[in-house]
Amino acid sequence: MREIYLDYSATTPVKQEVLTEMLPYFTGKFGNPSSLYQKGYEAKEALSLARARVAELIGALEKEIYFTSGGTEADNWAVVGTAKSRKSKGNHIITTKIEHHALLHTCKQLEKEGFDVTYLDVDKSGLISLKQLKDSITDKTILISIMYANNEVGSIQPVREIASIAKEKGILFHSDAVQALGNVPINVKDLGIDLLSVSAHKIYGPKGVGALYVRKGLTITNLLQGGGQEYKRRAGTENLPGIVGFGKAAQLAGENLDNHITTITELRNYFLAEIQKRIPDVDVNGGMVHRLPGNLNLVFNYVEGEAMILYMDMKGIYASTGSACSSASFSASHVLAAMGLPVEKAYSSVRFTLGDFTTKDDIDFAVNEITMIVEKLRSISPFDKEHDMETAQNCNCPA
Amino acid sequence: MGMYNEKVMEHFTNPKNTGVIENADAVGTYGSPVCGDMMEISLKVENNVITDAKFRTFGCGSAIASSSVATEMIKGRTLEDALKLTNQNFVDELGGLPGAKIHCSVLAEQAIKTAIYMYAKEHGLELPGLEGFDPDSEFDHEDGEEDES
Numbered sequence: 001m002r003e004i005y006l007d008y009s010a011t012t013p014v015k016q017e018v019l020t021e022m023l024p025y026f027t028g029k030f031g032n033p034s035s036l037y038q039k040g041y042e043a044k045e046a047l048s049l050a051r052a053r054v055a056e057l058i059g060a061l062e063k064e065i066y067f068t069s070g071g072t073e074a075d076n077w078a079v080v081g082t083a084k085s086r087k088s089k090g091n092h093i094i095t096t097k098i099e100h101h102a103l104l105h106t107c108k109q110l111e112k113e114g115f116d117v118t119y120l121d122v123d124k125s126g127l128i129s130l131k132q133l134k135d136s137i138t139d140k141t142i143l144i145s146i147m148y149a150n151n152e153v154g155s156i157q158p159v160r161e162i163a164s165i166a167k168e169k170g171i172l173f174h175s176d177a178v179q180a181l182g183n184v185p186i187n188v189k190d191l192g193i194d195l196l197s198v199s200a201h202k203i204y205g206p207k208g209v210g211a212l213y214v215r216k217g218l219t220i221t222n223l224l225q226g227g228g229q230e231y232k233r234r235a236g237t238e239n240l241p242g243i244v245g246f247g248k249a250a251q252l253a254g255e256n257l258d259n260h261i262t263t264i265t266e267l268r269n270y271f272l273a274e275i276q277k278r279i280p281d282v283d284v285n286g287g288m289v290h291r292l293p294g295n296l297n298l299v300f301n302y303v304e305g306e307a308m309i310l311y312m313d314m315k316g317i318y319a320s321t322g323s324a325c326s327s328a329s330f331s332a333s334h335v336l337a338a339m340g341l342p343v344e345k346a347y348s349s350v351r352f353t354l355g356d357f358t359t360k361d362d363i364d365f366a367v368n369e370i371t372m373i374v375e376k377l378r379s380i381s382p383f384d385k386e387h388d389m390e391t392a393q394n395c396n397c398p399a
Numbered sequence: 400m401g402m403y404n405e406k407v408m409e410h411f412t413n414p415k416n417t418g419v420i421e422n423a424d425a426v427g428t429y430g431s432p433v434c435g436d437m438m439e440i441s442l443k444v445e446n447n448v449i450t451d452a453k454f455r456t457f458g459c460g461s462a463i464a465s466s467s468v469a470t471e472m473i474k475g476r477t478l479e480d481a482l483k484l485t486n487q488n489f490v491d492e493l494g495g496l497p498g499a500k501i502h503c504s505v506l507a508e509q510a511i512k513t514a515i516y517m518y519a520k521e522h523g524l525e526l527p528g529l530e531g532f533d534p535d536s537e538f539d540h541e542d543g544e545e546d547e548s
């Protein structure tokens with residue numbers, strides 16, 4: 001069966017060039033970078049090249065990149081590490097309501113440990129208000145953590161302005177750039193970011209590898225205790241094949257960036273135009289301006305998102321409801337809720353994310369199928385334009 | 400493939416008895432889009448026997464599939480008999496649903512009860528199985544977690 005993958009924000013396939021570079025590090029070049037003999041040295045060289053490549057993609061120095069087990073660990077480390085190292089200065093953290101759970105759950109945990117956390121609102125485009133950010137700062141604020149780009153609706157925050165507000169007040173600024181990496185130009189020096197989380201598997205690299213950028217001169221408490229790897233900041237024998245793959249993926253992402261942005265944006269806009277031409281009563285969640293190139297989050301009014309996903313799955317089309325993680329927990333998306341979307345519309349929302357292997361032909365095929373699926377599900381739905389979901393009776397369902 | 404068995408998928412993709420009965424004798428809706436699922440069922444009733452049933456459902460795959468089997472199962476039953484059916488009967492008929500999805504089948508049970516309740520009220524019938532039933536109350540059914548078969 002033909003497969004059309006439209007879930008690049010969940011994860012991406014590893015590119016062939018990336019895999020080719022990784023493979024020798026599983027077998028022939030399996031050495032430990034800490035070993036003093038040739039095999040270790042060879043591994044260390046590879047580690048250093050990968051670090052340089054990741055650094056280059058975000059405009060950092062090699063020494064500012066610390067490899068981790070992924071975006072989740074980088075987020076945890078940035079927030080917990082800052083909280084621990086700065087707790088004598090204050091106990092207040094500012095973040096947003098639309099962060100990834102890697103960040104939100106970490107903040108919830110810190111709240112239990114006595115920290116105060118402000119969760120900033122977002123508007124219907126999924127963007128924070130700089131005024132609310134400024135107004136939320138107190139003399140106890142030690143960290144501002146605001147994601148670069150959102151995984152569900154693709155909104156890109158005004159990172160430069162946030163960084164300058166943080167700097168002016170002497171507060172550290174961390175940004176989760178897991179979704180932004182390889183999709184927007186990022187330069188941590190130019191922007192003035194202190195800490196930045198990235199992950200390999202969203203940029204055609206392997207799963208289970210990521211990095212935290214920590215600005216030179218800044219020290220935060222380590223998350224893991226153990227050996228002296230990663231300049232004594234992140235213990236544990238390096239996942240060398242993974243790191244090598246991340247390095248190669250970062251290099252390719254940098255080289256392709258301009259082309260990637262133009263191509264994917266065009267394809268995404270074509271997708272939206274075709275859907276709107278063929279299917280009535282479809283809304284877009286979020287704005288179209290400050291948005292990741294490949295992201296499209298749509299409300300197919302009167303039909304339920306999970307039924308859509310299931311039907312599309314049968315036709316070989318892969319997309320997600322809300323974020324990939326919430327599709328297992330059956331709760332409406334916290335991101336769409338924060339954007340003020342009524343719950344019933346959140347239940348009718350589907351996220352499509354396009355990537356480097358998406359073709360126009362894929363889009364045409366998908367639009368055809370989606371049109372038929374929506375028609376079919378609408379034909380058995382109790383709602384339509386005249387019987388709007390909003391006017392339906394109140395909830396008497398299981399809590 | 401996937402989280403559902405073939406029978407569930409068949410009822411999901413080719414649901415039986417969809418739509419609305421013209422001049423229905425009873426209509427019941429249960430759930431709300433705010434909860435993520437809602438079912439509307441319309442019935443034709445002759446001499447206390449359900450002669451026809453049709454549904455429209457906003458909901459996930461298991462909500463649609465259980466709506467479909469439920470309408471199949473109540474056709475030809477007396478109102479009293481239809482009231483005896485629980486969501487577990489629908490789940491069994493479907494050959495099981497994943498544990499976390501069992502609760503979606505309650506929608507069909509409650510929608511049927513609601514329709515019959517409306518019918519009974521209109522015709523002044525006292526039916527066993529409707530005592531204490533309030534279509535607007537919070538749902539109070541137990542989720543059967545086990546997946547027999």
Ligand SMILES: Cc1ncc(COP(=O)(O)O)c(C=O)c1O
Nearest residue numbers: 070071072100102151178179199
């Ligand atoms: C915004 C964001 N942050 C963090 C993560 C977690 O990254 P990882 O899967 O590498 O742990 C993800 C991926 O799902 C993400 O989208």
